[in-house]
Amino acid sequence: xxxxxxxxxxxxxxxxxxxxxxxxxxxxxxxxxxxxxxxxxxxxxxxxxxxxxxxxxxxxxxxxxxxxxxxxxxxxxxxxxxxxxxxxxxxxxxxxx
Numbered sequence: 001x002x003x004x005x006x007x008x009x010x011x012x013x014x015x016x017x018x019x020x021x022x023x024x025x026x027x028x029x030x031x032x033x034x035x036x037x038x039x040x041x042x043x044x045x046x047x048x049x050x051x052x053x054x055x056x057x058x059x060x061x062x063x064x065x066x067x068x069x070x071x072x073x074x075x076x077x078x079x080x081x082x083x084x085x086x087x088x089x090x091x092x093x094x095x096x097x
Contacts, residue, residue, distance in 0.1 A: 001058025003049040007034060008068040014074040022063055024048040031063060 007022055017035035021028045021034060031043060042064045049059025073081070 001050045001052050003059065003061040004064065004067050005061065006064050008024070009043070009065045011067055011069060013037075014065070014067045022061075025050070026063055033065065037065060039065065041065055 003025070005022075007020065009018070009020060010016075013020065013033055014037045015035065017037070017039050018033045020033055022031045023046070029045065029048070031045065033043075045061040045063060047058050048061035051058050070077075074083050084093065
């Protein structure tokens with residue numbers, strides 16, 4: 001009864017938060033992406049899944065976001081990312097589960 005979809009988002013949408021349009025069986029809905037969303041994080045749209053075969057109601061739709069980078073970064077964008085890296089030193093491989 002539950003539906004699972006992957007939706008691409010930009011780096012800035014993930015970092016800063018955004019409202020994005022997501023397709024459901026009932027048509028598009030707006031979904032909020034909170035700031036500092038991680039790639040692979042899932043959000044639930046309650047009651048937006050498949051209708052239950054027996055009984056009333058519907059399942060949920062789970063939206064998993066995938067951060068997608070532009071294929072080509074111009075020199076200014078690359079410099080902005082280097083500046084961001086310098087101002088926000090962080091190594092996710094150093095975190096412990």
